Amino acid sequence: MGKKLQIDSILRPEVLVIGAGGAGLRCAVEICERRPGTSIIAVTKVYSPQKSHTAAAQGGMAAVDPKDPVDKIIYHMFDTWKGSDCSSDQNIIKKVCESAWEQILWLERHGMHFSRTEEGRIAKRPFGGHMLNFGKVKAFRACYEADRTGKGIMDTVWAESLKHGVIFLNQSVACELLFRNGRCIGAIVFMEQNGKFLAVLAKATIMATGGKTRMYQVSTNCRQNTGDGLALILQAGLPVMDLEAVQFHPTGIVGPGILASEALRGEGGILRNKDGEPFMERYAPTAKDLAPRDLVSRCIMNEIREGRGCVHPDHKLPHVWLDLRHIPEHVHRTRIQEVCGFFCKFVGVQPQHELCPVTPTAHYQMGGSPTNEFGEVQKDAQEVVPGLYACGEFAAASLHGHNRLGTNSLLELITMGQVVGERVAAYLHDAEAPGDLPQDAGSHVFSQFSRYLASRGKTHYAEIRDALRVLMMEKVGVFRNEKGLAEAIEKLKELKQMARHMKLSSRSLIMNQDLLQFWELDHLLDVSMVIAHCALARKESRGGHYREDYPERSPEFQYHTLAYMTEYGKVTLGRRPIDMSIFEARGEHYEKFGIIERKY
Amino acid sequence: MSQEYDLTLKISRYDPDTQLSWVQVYRLKAGRILRFVDLFRKINDEQDPTLAWSSSCEHGQCGTCGMKINGKPLLTCELLVENAVKFFKTQTFTVEPLTVAPVIRDLVIDMEKAYERVHFVKPHIIQPAPQHPDGDEYRISPRVLETYVEATRCINCFCCATACVTQKNYLGPNALLANIVRLMDPREMAKQERMDILYSDQGTPRCRTAQACSFVCPKEIDIAHFIALAKEGNFK
Numbered sequence: 001m002g003k004k005l006q007i008d009s010i011l012r013p014e015v016l017v018i019g020a021g022g023a024g025l026r027c028a029v030e031i032c033e034r035r036p037g038t039s040i041i042a043v044t045k046v047y048s049p050q051k052s053h054t055a056a057a058q059g060g061m062a063a064v065d066p067k068d069p070v071d072k073i074i075y076h077m078f079d080t081w082k083g084s085d086c087s088s089d090q091n092i093i094k095k096v097c098e099s100a101w102e103q104i105l106w107l108e109r110h111g112m113h114f115s116r117t118e119e120g121r122i123a124k125r126p127f128g129g130h131m132l133n134f135g136k137v138k139a140f141r142a143c144y145e146a147d148r149t150g151k152g153i154m155d156t157v158w159a160e161s162l163k164h165g166v167i168f169l170n171q172s173v174a175c176e177l178l179f180r181n182g183r184c185i186g187a188i189v190f191m192e193q194n195g196k197f198l199a200v201l202a203k204a205t206i207m208a209t210g211g212k213t214r215m216y217q218v219s220t221n222c223r224q225n226t227g228d229g230l231a232l233i234l235q236a237g238l239p240v241m242d243l244e245a246v247q248f249h250p251t252g253i254v255g256p257g258i259l260a261s262e263a264l265r266g267e268g269g270i271l272r273n274k275d276g277e278p279f280m281e282r283y284a285p286t287a288k289d290l291a292p293r294d295l296v297s298r299c300i301m302n303e304i305r306e307g308r309g310c311v312h313p314d315h316k317l318p319h320v321w322l323d324l325r326h327i328p329e330h331v332h333r334t335r336i337q338e339v340c341g342f343f344c345k346f347v348g349v350q351p352q353h354e355l356c357p358v359t360p361t362a363h364y365q366m367g368g369s370p371t372n373e374f375g376e377v378q379k380d381a382q383e384v385v386p387g388l389y390a391c392g393e394f395a396a397a398s399l400h401g402h403n404r405l406g407t408n409s410l411l412e413l414i415t416m417g418q419v420v421g422e423r424v425a426a427y428l429h430d431a432e433a434p435g436d437l438p439q440d441a442g443s444h445v446f447s448q449f450s451r452y453l454a455s456r457g458k459t460h461y462a463e464i465r466d467a468l469r470v471l472m473m474e475k476v477g478v479f480r481n482e483k484g485l486a487e488a489i490e491k492l493k494e495l496k497q498m499a500r501h502m503k504l505s506s507r508s509l510i511m512n513q514d515l516l517q518f519w520e521l522d523h524l525l526d527v528s529m530v531i532a533h534c535a536l537a538r539k540e541s542r543g544g545h546y547r548e549d550y551p552e553r554s555p556e557f558q559y560h561t562l563a564y565m566t567e568y569g570k571v572t573l574g575r576r577p578i579d580m581s582i583f584e585a586r587g588e589h590y591e592k593f594g595i596i597e598r599k600y
Numbered sequence: 601m602s603q604e605y606d607l608t609l610k611i612s613r614y615d616p617d618t619q620l621s622w623v624q625v626y627r628l629k630a631g632r633i634l635r636f637v638d639l640f641r642k643i644n645d646e647q648d649p650t651l652a653w654s655s656s657c658e659h660g661q662c663g664t665c666g667m668k669i670n671g672k673p674l675l676t677c678e679l680l681v682e683n684a685v686k687f688f689k690t691q692t693f694t695v696e697p698l699t700v701a702p703v704i705r706d707l708v709i710d711m712e713k714a715y716e717r718v719h720f721v722k723p724h725i726i727q728p729a730p731q732h733p734d735g736d737e738y739r740i741s742p743r744v745l746e747t748y749v750e751a752t753r754c755i756n757c758f759c760c761a762t763a764c765v766t767q768k769n770y771l772g773p774n775a776l777l778a779n780i781v782r783l784m785d786p787r788e789m790a791k792q793e794r795m796d797i798l799y800s801d802q803g804t805p806r807c808r809t810a811q812a813c814s815f816v817c818p819k820e821i822d823i824a825h826f827i828a829l830a831k832e833g834n835f836k
Contacts, residue, residue, distance in 0.1 A: 047654060047711035050756060051662040065736070108737045111725040111787060113745070113752045120739030148753065151661065155752075159724035170712050193704050222657045255633065258659040314633050338753075342659060345678050347633065462645035505649035510616045511705035514649040 005446040007188065008196040010437055013039040013167070014428055016186050016202035018174040019229065020044035022054035022150065023392025023413035024208030025157035025166070030421020032164035035428060041200055042161070043169045043189055045209075045224045049158050053210055053222040054413065057150025058261035058339060060142030061410040062130055063100035071139050073097050075132055077582065078592050079139075080408060083129045083292050084366075084401025085543040085553060086595050087242075087560070089579035091373050092397040096408075096415045103414045104143050112156040114145050115335070125335075126266050129292040129405040129600070134592055138290060142407040147263055147338045149410060157417075169198075171511075173228060175519070176445040177205070177236045177388075178438055184377075184388035185434035187232075188442050190449075192516060195509025199441055203431040204424045207233070207369060207377070208392040208417070213246065215524045215531075216362035217473040218257035218317070220249060226520035227527035229394050233369050234526060235444065238379055239562040239574065242367030243527070244534035244545045245402040248478050250296035251322055252361025253342055255315045260358055261339050262406040264324060265289045267331055271300065272321045272355065273308035279320075287600035294403045294544045295600060297360040301478050304359075312347075312357055321355040360478055366404050366544060367534075368396040370562065370576060375420035381562065381576040387431070389424060391416040398560065401578075402543025452518040457501030461517050464495050464502070468524060471495075476532050481548045485536040492529045493569050499525060526568065533571035534561045555595065603632050605681055608692040609639065611651065614703045623694075624648075636676035636684070636695075637665055640707075652706040660818060663757030667707055668696040673759035675818045698762045700772070714758050717775040721797055725782060726790035738787050748784035751777050751826050753819050760813035760823055770806040771797075773813035773823045780826045783835045795835065804830045 015031060017024045020042040028040050046052055064073045076097045080088060108114055108122065115123040124140040132139045145152035161168075169189060176188040178201070186201040209229030213219045230240050250271075251260040265271075270278050271289055283299045284291035291299075303309050304318045311318055324332070324340065332340055332352055340351040349356050369390045371377055375397065376384040392413040399412045471491050475484035499521055505514045538561060540554035541547050562574035583593040609626045626643050634642075640653045655665035658677040665676045670688050676695075685691055697703050701713040732738055754777050761772035771779075779797050782788040798804055804827055813823040829835070 046656050046662070047664050048715050048756070050715075051656050051664050051711075053657060053662075055755075056657045056659070056661040067736075105737055109728060109731070109787075111728075111782075111785065113749065113785075114737075116740050116742045116745055118742065120741045122737050145752075146749075148661075151755070152752075155723065159722075162719055163722070163724045168712075193710065222662070223655055256635075256658065314631060338661075345660065346635070346680070348680075348682075460645070461649065508615075508617050511652050511708055512650075513652050514644075 005197065005449055007199050007437070007442050010199045010201060011041060012201050013041040014203050015040045015424060016200045016205045017042040018187060018205065018207045019209035019392070019394065020049040020168060021052035021208060021210050021392060022153045022157055022410070023394070023417040024206060025049065025161045026414050026417030027206055027208065027391055027421040027424070028166050029157055029160045029164060030418050031425045032166070034422065034425035038428065040166045041169060041202070042166050043172050043174055045171070045173050045228070048170055049161070049168055050154060052154055053225060055151040055154040056222065056259070057410055058147045058259065059127060059263040059266065060125060060144035060149050060407045061104065061414065062127065062141045062405070062407040063104045063143055063411060064097070064141060065101045071132060071141055074589055075134060075139065076100070076130070076141065078134050079130050080399065080405060081593055082135065082596060082598055083403055083405040085403055085598050086558070087401030087542055087578055089398050090582040090593060091579045092399045094582060095373060095419070096399050096412060099415050099418070100411055103411070103418060107153060107156055107414065110156050110160055112145060112152045114143060114152070125263065126290065127406045128262050128265065128290045129287070130407070142266070144263070146334070147261055147336050153410060153414065174232065176442065177232055178441055179236070180435060180438055183386040188445050190445070192511055197442065197445070199437050201434040201437065203434060204387055204389060204427055206389045206391065206420060206424065207394055208390065209394045211365050211393045212527055213362035213365065215468055215472045215528045216477070217469040218252055218359065219362040220252060220257055220259040221362070227523045228520065230369065231523035231526045234530065234565050237564065237566055238377065238385065239370060239564050240367065240530060241370035241396045241560050241562055241576065242398065242402065242534070243365070243531045243563060244538050244561060245366035245543055246362060246531065247293055247364040247366060247404055247544045248297040248360040249363035250293055250300055250360050251358040253346055254312045254317050254319045254357040254359050256346060257361040258342055258346060259361065259363065260322065260342065260356065262293070264322060264336055264339060267336055268327050270323045271296070272323050273303045274310045275308060279303055279308070284600040291600040292403055292405060294546070297478050298546060300360055310357070317359055319357040319359040322358045323355055324351040325353060364404055364409060365393060366396065366398070366400040366402055368394050370560070371395050371397050373397060374423040375416055376423070380574065389420045391420045402545055448519070448522070452504060452515055453507050455502050455504040455518070457503050459498050459502045461502055461514070461521060464498050464521060468495055468528060472528055476528070476535055479546055479548050480535050482536065485532055488532045489529065489536070489569070492525060492532060496525050496568055526565065529569060530563050530565055530571055533573070534563050537561065537573055558595065604629050605632070605685060605691055607639070607681065609643070609695055610693070611695045611707070612697060613706050616705055630681050632680070632682035634681050636669065636679045639681070640676070652708045654708045661755065663755035666698050666757040666759050666762070668698065668762065669693055673698060673762040673816050675757060675759070678818060698758055700758045700761045714761070715756065717771045718756055718778055721771065721775050721779040723778045725785070725788050726793055727788065729787045729789050740786060744786060748781055750821050751781045751784070753821055754778065755819065757818060759816045759818055763812040763816040765808050765810040765812060766806045769802055771802050773827065776803065776830070777823055777826055780830060791835070798830055798835070807831070
């Protein structure tokens with residue numbers, strides 16, 4: 001090797017945003033609107049911020065107009081609480097649901113191309129788990145831009161960021177957080193396109209790296225979602241929260257796992273088993289096909305397990321059918337055009353005339369980096385890390401608890417992005433400059449990369465990656481049990497050992513995707529280990545976390561899981577109480593926010 | 601049983617460390633509904649981990665994986681082996697990076713350079729229209745939205761800009777489209793500034809109406825239609 005790794009230069013913006021998707025950029029724009037001229041550097045792993053995975057979100061964004069004659073904000077709050085299986089935080093629910101409509105208007109005024117009603121107003125559609133009158137009938141609550149709502153948001157916040165002069169470091173990754181006396185003062189950034197390491201020293205650092213489900217065999221997440229942000233947090237000795245809560249979206253397109261939006265069922269799509277039976281009627285007589293995602297995913301897996309599923313001839317994967325044939329032609333053409341195109345393009349099926357093959361796919365992390373209601377990253381249940389903020393899917397405030405309702409994720413990234421931006425703008429007023437580069441800056445990442453560059457083993461990267469994905473899908477997937485989870489933890493240790501003996505094909509630092517994959521694999525293994533430990537410890541079933549050996553929710557586990565891992569495989573667990581401030585305030589309908597039954 | 605194909609991929613390579621370029625030939629077997637991005641991954645896994653290629657969402661929503669396959673710019677995440685064999689009537693494919701920006705390595709281009717043209721047209725609303733008196737959203741009739749909604753579907757994959765017959769001193773179809781969206785958007789008041797961009801010497805006067813943009817667009821947006829509207833003077 002002989003190649004000495006070093007920090008090439010130091011940048012000193014006021015704010016560093018790690019992850020330039022919807023949440024990160026909504027936050028950046030909020031800071032610029034409140035404090036024009038703030039210097040912001042945004043780091044993104046993709047090729048341009050517009051390519052962020054936010055843009056792949058399809059269905060919509062839930063929001064109740066306070067002037068709506070039928071729908072009420074309290075119904076939205078109730079649905080979110082119920083959907084979370086009583087494990088989201090009520091202070092966050094209140095904050096997010098109450099500011100939802102204002103954030104929709106913000107997007108509209110900044111140029112988002114919402115679909116419209118005949119009166120020219122923002123159109124709304126029903127979505128899973130969103131109901132009127134505390135769970136009685138489906139609500140029209142999701143504001144949408146056809147079936148590309150995420151793209152609408154992404155384009156809007158990206159264009160606004162350009163307007164405000166946010167500086168982007170594309171194809172770059174943050175690979176070590178920097179601290180001084182417990183305060184976060186920025187990060188070391190590796191720029192893939194030129195192979196250089198930069199130190200970015202900032203008064204405030206915002207982490208918004210999104211999801212992480214690439215450790216699952218079937219996943220809707222993009223190639224870049226490998227848990228890098230969570231791994232960074234763990235390396236810094238900070239906790240992650242509720243990682244056992246992984247959402248499996250019921251309708252992934254068989255094969256690549258591409259998301260077929262819940263909007264398809266919102267527009268009337270029906271799930272059928274191999275006998276053509278609309279089986280959701282049996283499991284959820286009221287909500288049927290629009291029951292929450294965790295429930296529908298388990299129902300599909302159950303149909304498959306009991307022999308009522310099909311097997312795809314090309315992908316050899318089990319699946320059920322999604323029937324869209326009865327949906328009117330104009331709806332196909334105007335409201336679900338994009339998604340129906342996926343079936344055509346990726347499995348050669350015409351949804352207007354044929355049944356579509358779907359199977360549950362790893363989709364979303366409800367957990368993440370724990371924050372308080374202002375998006376300040378927590379080091380335990382009481383204290384925050386000065387200078388470090390988090391928002392979007394990466395963060396867990398937590399709006400979703402152990403299960404997220406469709407359309408609440410886009411809502412969260414926009415509302416919490418705004419909240420964090422407001423908080424950071426205030427913090428910048430009298431925040432001290434970060435000072436000089438700490439002496440040991442880069443020591444962690446340089447030892448990591450030196451190790452990769454010195455790899456001369458025989459094991460292939462793909463072998464470990466594939467083994468990991470099958471393992472996580474089978475043992476830490478939709479259904480979990482003690483034996484499987486314990487096996488998964490042992491196997492993950494083995495895989496980590498194997499990863500120490502991989503073969504690196506090129507020692508270049510410039511756009512060396514093989515090298516970056518080594519780094520990503522470490523993160524996938526780290527985060528998988530924490531997921532498995534959290535899942536093993538939670539001996540109950542709640543939301544997306546389902547234990548076959550403990551199929552009921554238990555009052556004993558009425559808390560958030562905190563997990564620390566400073567050494568691989570050594571996971572320390574802690575707890576954070578669940579905020580029940582709506583219930584405790586004893587206002588109107590407070591009884592709906594107690595520990596309630598979750599039935600659809 | 602699903603059919604397997606014997607494929608030959610002739611891939612353009614470039615090494616930034618030595619600044620050497622060459623074409624490398626890979627032979628592989630693949631099932632009928634594998635996508636071209638799956639083929640690149642297969643090459644990485646089984647033959648050559650050094651081959652660099654770009655992708656992100658891998659379902660046609662982000663526009664990162666655009667490349668030229670047998671000369672045609674397209675999204676490689678959407679190209680199934682079966683369809684490629686049928687369309688190009690061959691099992692041998694040349695794979696080249698898009699020509700809109702310098703190559704960093706192999707099939708990876710410096711996308712940020714390509715994006716400079718889009719940044720130039722200011723994709724945001726420059727001067728917003730006054731708010732609705734009720735304080736809520738601006739009203740846009742579905743009939744009005746319908747006239748430009750197709751253009752909002754653009755993902756800046758730069759396939760059109762690669763296919764375009766005008767390669768120099770031209771903003772290119774996708775950047776012009778971003779400008780046209782805001783010209784047609786009733787919420788944008790800065791129409792004159794946008795007209796100046798549209799009819800500048802890097803704007804529509806450079807278009808030679810070959811309609812290659814519409815022909816290659818992976819989103820099937822009729823880009824040429826929108827540029828034709830501009831040429832006919834439909835925007836005021």
